[in-house]
Amino acid sequence: xxxxxxxxxxxxxxxxAAALLTTVPARADQPDDQNVQHDQAWSVSTGxxxxxxxxxxxxxxxxxxxxxxxxxxxxxxxxxxxxxxxQADLSKDLRFLHVKNxxxxxxxxxxxxxxxxxxxxxxxxRLSFATTAGAxxxxxxxASADGVAYRYVLPTGSGDVLAxxxxxxxxxxxxxxxxxxxxxxxxxxxxxxxxxxxxxDYSDQALFATDGGYTLLAESGVSGxxxxxxxxxxxxxxxxxxxxxxDRVASTGALATPWRAMVTGDLATVTRSTFTDDLAPASKVxxxxxxxxxxxxxxxxxxxxxxxxxxxxxxxxxxxxxxxxWPYEAVDAGWYYRPGEWDVTDPDWQTDSWMPELVRYARAxxxxxxxxxxxxxxxxxxxxxxxxxxxxxxGIKGVKIDFMNSEAQPMLQWYDTILAETAAHHLMVDxxxxxxxxxxxxxxxxxxxxxxxxxxxxxxxxxxxLTTLPFTRNVIGSMxxxxxxxxxxxxxxxxxxxxxxxxxxxxxxxxxYAGTPQSYDARPLAxxxxxxxxxxxxxxxxxxxxxxxxxxxxRRSGDRWFLGGVYAGAARTGxxxxxxxxxxxxxxxxxxxxxxxxxxRHVLRGGGTLSVxxxxxxxxxxxxxxxRAGVTTCYR
Numbered sequence: 001x002x003x004x005x006x007x008x009x010x011x012x013x014x015x016x017a018a019a020l021l022t023t024v025p026a027r028a029d030q031p032d033d034q035n036v037q038h039d040q041a042w043s044v045s046t047g048x049x050x051x052x053x054x055x056x057x058x059x060x061x062x063x064x065x066x067x068x069x070x071x072x073x074x075x076x077x078x079x080x081x082x083x084x085x086x087q088a089d090l091s092k093d094l095r096f097l098h099v100k101n102x103x104x105x106x107x108x109x110x111x112x113x114x115x116x117x118x119x120x121x122x123x124x125x126r127l128s129f130a131t132t133a134g135a136x137x138x139x140x141x142x143a144s145a146d147g148v149a150y151r152y153v154l155p156t157g158s159g160d161v162l163a164x165x166x167x168x169x170x171x172x173x174x175x176x177x178x179x180x181x182x183x184x185x186x187x188x189x190x191x192x193x194x195x196x197x198x199x200x201d202y203s204d205q206a207l208f209a210t211d212g213g214y215t216l217l218a219e220s221g222v223s224g225x226x227x228x229x230x231x232x233x234x235x236x237x238x239x240x241x242x243x244x245x246x247d248r249v250a251s252t253g254a255l256a257t258p259w260r261a262m263v264t265g266d267l268a269t270v271t272r273s274t275f276t277d278d279l280a281p282a283s284k285v286x287x288x289x290x291x292x293x294x295x296x297x298x299x300x301x302x303x304x305x306x307x308x309x310x311x312x313x314x315x316x317x318x319x320x321x322x323x324x325x326w327p328y329e330a331v332d333a334g335w336y337y338r339p340g341e342w343d344v345t346d347p348d349w350q351t352d353s354w355m356p357e358l359v360r361y362a363r364a365x366x367x368x369x370x371x372x373x374x375x376x377x378x379x380x381x382x383x384x385x386x387x388x389x390x391x392x393x394x395g396i397k398g399v400k401i402d403f404m405n406s407e408a409q410p411m412l413q414w415y416d417t418i419l420a421e422t423a424a425h426h427l428m429v430d431x432x433x434x435x436x437x438x439x440x441x442x443x444x445x446x447x448x449x450x451x452x453x454x455x456x457x458x459x460x461x462x463x464x465x466l467t468t469l470p471f472t473r474n475v476i477g478s479m480x481x482x483x484x485x486x487x488x489x490x491x492x493x494x495x496x497x498x499x500x501x502x503x504x505x506x507x508x509x510x511x512x513y514a515g516t517p518q519s520y521d522a523r524p525l526a527x528x529x530x531x532x533x534x535x536x537x538x539x540x541x542x543x544x545x546x547x548x549x550x551x552x553x554x555r556r557s558g559d560r561w562f563l564g565g566v567y568a569g570a571a572r573t574g575x576x577x578x579x580x581x582x583x584x585x586x587x588x589x590x591x592x593x594x595x596x597x598x599x600x601r602h603v604l605r606g607g608g609t610l611s612v613x614x615x616x617x618x619x620x621x622x623x624x625x626x627x628r629a630g631v632t633t634c635y636r
Contacts, residue, residue, distance in 0.1 A: 039056055039057060039059055040056070040057045040096055041056045042055045042125060042127060042141075044124075044141045044142070045143050046122065046123050046145055047145070048071075050070070050143065050144070050145045051068055051070045051146075051148050051212075051262070052068065052070065052143065053066060053067070053068055053143050053148045053150070054066070054068075054078075055081070055125075055139065055141060057094065061093075062092050062094040062095060062131075063080070063091065063092050063094070064081040064082060064094060064129075065078040065080060065081060066079055066141070066150060067079065068148050068215070068264060070212040070265070071212070073211040074171060074210055074212050075210055075213065075215050075264050076168055076169065076210075076215065076262060077238070078169065079167050079169040079239075080165050080166065080169075081139065081165070082164070082165035082166065083137070083152045083154070083161060083163070083164050083165065083166070084161070084164070085154065085158045085159045085160060085161050085162060086160045086162060086248075087135060087157070088131055088159075090131065090135060090137040090154075091165040093131050094130070094137065095129060095130060095131075096127070096128075096129055097128040097129060097130055098128050099125060099127050099128070101123070101125050101126075103123060103124070104120060104121070104123070104124050104142065105120060105122075106118075106119075106278075106282075107119050107120070108282065108283070108442065110277070110442060111291045111293060111441075111509065111536065112293045112441065112448055112449075112507075112509030112536050113277065113441060113478065113507065113536075113537070114272060114274060114507060114540035115274070115537055115539050116536060116537070116538060118277065118278065120144070121144060121145070122142045122143060122144040122278070123142070123143050124141065124142045126139070126141075126153075136154070138152070138153040138154075139151075140152075140153055140256075142279065144275060144278065145269075146263060146264065146269050146270070146272075146275050147261060147262055147263045147265075147275035148264060149220065149260060149261040149262065149275070149279055150260055151256060151257050151259045151260065152164075152255075152256075152257045153254070153256045153257075154256075155254055156253045156254045158251065160248050160250050160251050161248070161257075162247070162248060163244065166260055167241040167242060168231075168239070168240045170194035170208050170210065170239075170240065171194065171211075172193065172194055172195035172237070173194070173195070174193060174209060174210045175191065175192075175193060175194075175208065176193055176206065176209075177190070177208075177468050177547045178197055178202045178206050178207075179202060179203040179206075179454075179472065180203075181200070181201040181202050181230045181231070183406055183407070184451070184452070185434070185435065185451075185452035185453065185473075186451070186453060186454045187202075188454050188460065188461070188462070188465050189454075189464075189465050189469065189472055189473075189548075190464070190465075191548050194238040195235070195236055195238050196235065197233055198235050199233065199234050201230045201231065201243060202230065202231045202232075202240070204217055204218060204219055204229050204242075205217065205218055205475070206240065207270075207471055207472050207547060212264070213265055213269075213270075214264070214265065214267050214269075214270045214471075215262050215263065215264045215270070216262070216263040216270050216273075216471070216472065216476075217231065217240070217260075218261045218262075218275075218276050218438070218476050219258045220258060220275075220276040220277075220438050221256075221258045221259050221280050221281060221438070221439050222407075222440075223415075224410075224412040224413030224414075224415065224416040225251070225255065226257055226412070227244040227249045227408060228245045228435060229242050229260075229407075230242075230407075231243070245408040246408050246409050250409060259279045261279060263275045263276070267471065268541070270471065270475060271470060271471055271475060271540075271542040271545070271553070272540055273475060276437070276438060276476045276477070277437075277441065279439060280443050281439070281443045283442060283443060283444070283445055284423070284444060285423045285445055285446060288445050288446075291428060291445055291446050292327070292397075292428075293448055293510060293536040294326070295327065295328070295510075295511045295513060295530065295533060295534075295535055296328040296329065296330050296370060296510050297320060297321040297326050297329045297513055298512035299313075299317050299329070299330060299331060300330075300332035300333070301456065301488070301514040301515070302487075302515060302517070303516075305334050305342060306334075307332075308332050308334025308335050308372075309335065309339070311354040311358060314331055314335075314358050315358065315361055316517075317329050317517070318358070318362045318369075319365070321362075321367045322365035322366060322367050324520075324531055325366075325531060326367070326513075326531075327367065327368060328367065328369070328370050328510065329362060329367050329368075330370040330371070330372070330400060330512060331355070331358070331370070331371050331372065332372040332400070333372050333374075335353070335355060335371060335372070336349040336353060336373075345377065350386070350390055355396075359396065360395075368397035368398075369395070369397060370396070370397055370398040370399070370400060370428070370430070371399060372400045373399055373400070374402055374403055375402060375403050375404050376403070384417075384421055388422065388427065391425070392425040392426060392427060397427070397428060398428030398430060398448065398510065399422065399427050399430070400430040400431075400432060401418070401429065401430070401431055401432070401434075402432040402433050404431065404434050407435050415435070415440075419443075419446075419447070423444060423446050426446075428447075428510070429444075429446055430448055430450070430451075430512075431449075431451065431452075432451040432480065433451065434450050435450065435452060436450060436452035436473065436476060437450055437476050437477025437478065441478060448509030448510040449478035449479065449480040449508040449510050449511075449512075450477065450478065450479070451480045452473065452479070453473050453480070455479075455482050456481055456483060456488070456492070456514050457482065462568070463493045463494055463498075463567070463568035463569070464548040464549070466494060466498075466502070466568070467546075467549055467550055467551045467566050468548050469481070469551075471545065471551065472547070478509045479506055480508050480510070480512060481508070482512045482514040483499060483503050483511075483514065484499060484500075484530065485499070485514035485515050485519075486520070486522070487515060487516050488514075493617055494566065494617050495592045496523060496526065496592060496597055497591045497614075497615075497618055497619050497620050497621065498566045498567065498617065498618050500526045500564075500590060500597075500619075501565050501619035502564065502566060503529075503530065503621070504553060504554075504555055504562045504564025505552075505564035505619075506564075507537065507540070507555070508535065509536065510535065511533065513530060523597055525598075525599055526597060529590060529621055529623070532623060532635055533562060534562075536557070537555040537557060538557055538558065539555070539556040540553060540554070540556075541553070541555075541579065541580075542554075543579060544575070544576050544577065550566070550567045550568070550574070551566050552564070552566075552574070554624075559626060560623060560624065561585075561623075561625075562622070562624075563576070563620075563621060563623070563624060564619070564621050565612065565614070565620045565621070567617065567618055567619055568617055569616065569617070571613075571615050571616045573613055574612040574614045575609055575611060576612065577607070577609060578605075578607065578608050579606070579607060580606055580624060581606045582607070583605070583627075584606075584626070584628075585604055585605070585625065585627055586602075586624065586625055587603075587622050587623075588600070588601050588624075588634055588635070589602070589610070590620060590621050590622070591612055591613060591618075591620040592614075592618050592620075600612075601633075603627050610622070623635065
């Protein structure tokens with residue numbers, strides 16, 4: 001809720017608003033000098049302990065700032081708000097016109113993610129401003145129990161966008177977990193303070209810890225009408241400025257920019273949040289019955305180029321997936337290239353390919369096929385008209401599209417097109433070399449997962465990076481990290497039990513297992529656990545965690561909870577609060593032992609503590625189910 005209040009009594013009004021869940025006009029004592037100007041301010045929140053946005057218009061300069069607090073403590077300091085178009089500078093000389101408030105309440109269901117059923121409750125305030133020359137700007141601010149977001153709405157005739165003056169001002173000593181920006185969003189996350197982080201561009205999925213709790217910066221509702229954003233930072237400052245991928249964003253009509261989002265709360269709230277999905281446009285796919293998340297035997301790290309060009313090898317992988325009852329097998333790069341060559345498309349792939357034969361073979365065994373394809377082979381209408389209907393006709397279940405490597409407006413417009421066309425041809429999608437989710441999975445539910453992460457393929461990952469991802473990249477949507485590559489000993493920083501733990505700690509609608517059949521068979525406890533893990537969840541909870549140190553997540557499917565824990569640093573005994581519900585629970589854990597993976601069984605009360613011995617840079621997984629006399633295992 002929001003009404004104007006005077007600066008001198010802003011804190012008092014905020015307290016009253018929290019107590020009464022409404023806001024009341026308040027006015028400071030007026031001095032005799034009637035020429036003194038007074039700032040105008042508005043407050044937006046949903047309740048006493050929810051994050052609160054404070055928007056202030058400086059009457060002297062006509063500039064806007066937005067601050068966020070929680071329980072009276074700083075989350076985001078007053079930060080610049082504004083946008084510049086070719087027609088007007090809408091970051092200064094603004095005068096207030098009017099305000100409109102409304103409640104946003106929605107229910108929707110997803111096909112993948114932290115939980116399938118979502119309930120949205122937000123308060124929205126729309127503030128209208130104009131310059132002295134008559135240029136118009138609406139600032140739309142939303143607040144929920146777990147976040148604050150804002151966007152700009154411009155009328156037709158505003159012209160192309162040249163820049164945003166939007167920024168986030170953090171206390172200089174705020175702890176910060178930042179990923180260096182890359183066009184494929186595969187930067188490593190590392191810890192700094194807000195001010196000591198080196199001068200650089202960073203991914204907009206940046207996590208900060210302030211007196212008001214944790215805040216993850218993000219964006220939502222990104223499409224080809226605009227440009228992707230990153231954070232530009234100058235060392236020594238706590239300011240993180242929005243930097244668009246384009247120097248000029250083309251706009252011919254009315255424009256609503258993406259949401260600048262701040263997911264806010266304690267660490268458990270931020271980790272569990274679906275705020276960026278909740279802000280995004282509703283699903284554009286009516287019939288979603290064909291969209292089926294699941295685990296995938298991925299053959300790139302398992303077999304490389306040779307496997308991608310061999311029908312015999314792919315049949316063997318299908319056999320293994322069928323034996324394990326894994327629903328999908330993914331054929332990576334090479335399958336449509338010219339025989340004997342690499343990276344050269346066979347012009348007769350539609351008639352020469354062995355893929356239809358593999359699809360028929362796999363279908364008979366209950367396995368669906370997902371295929372890799374380079375974005376350059378889908379970047380024109382003619383190419384898409386050739387590829388997508390053919391893949392649908394063959395019976396392909398999904399496409400892994402690779403190497404977009406851009407968040408500029410033309411590439412986002414390509415995303416808009418390919419999303420509509422893959423939905424029309426009933427093809428699930430896994431994007432690699434890509435943007436990050438930003439609400440895309442709500443609007444286009446056939447998007448099962450996106451890379452946009454320094455994943456299993458990287459040889460430079462650290463255990464600290466792995467324990468930061470659940471609190472940063474994976475908060476905003478499915479993440480195709482591709483866990484399970486046991487064969488990459490020496491190329492990954494973690495233990496075998498931690499590698500199993502990633503399959504639960506990291507959420508992905510298509511969970512691509514990156515190991516070889518031989519490596520799974522050598523670890524029967526891991527293999528049996530993989531047989532149980534679903535790829536869609538009814539609920540998600542953070543049980544224990546600290547970015548860069550440890551992350552233990554629990555995800556529920558039906559009446560069973562799957563627990564995944566990953567740790568960085570020295571060996572220890574992990575102490576995990578078992579906050580799964582009342583009653584007794586059978587908990588079956590898999591951890592690292594002296595001679596490989598070992599399994600333990602415990603019967604514990606809900607609310608008790610699960611103790612697990614963890615090796616250096618190690619982890620664990622567990623499966624928990626309600627216990628009663630006669631129950632000896634949670635495996636089914």
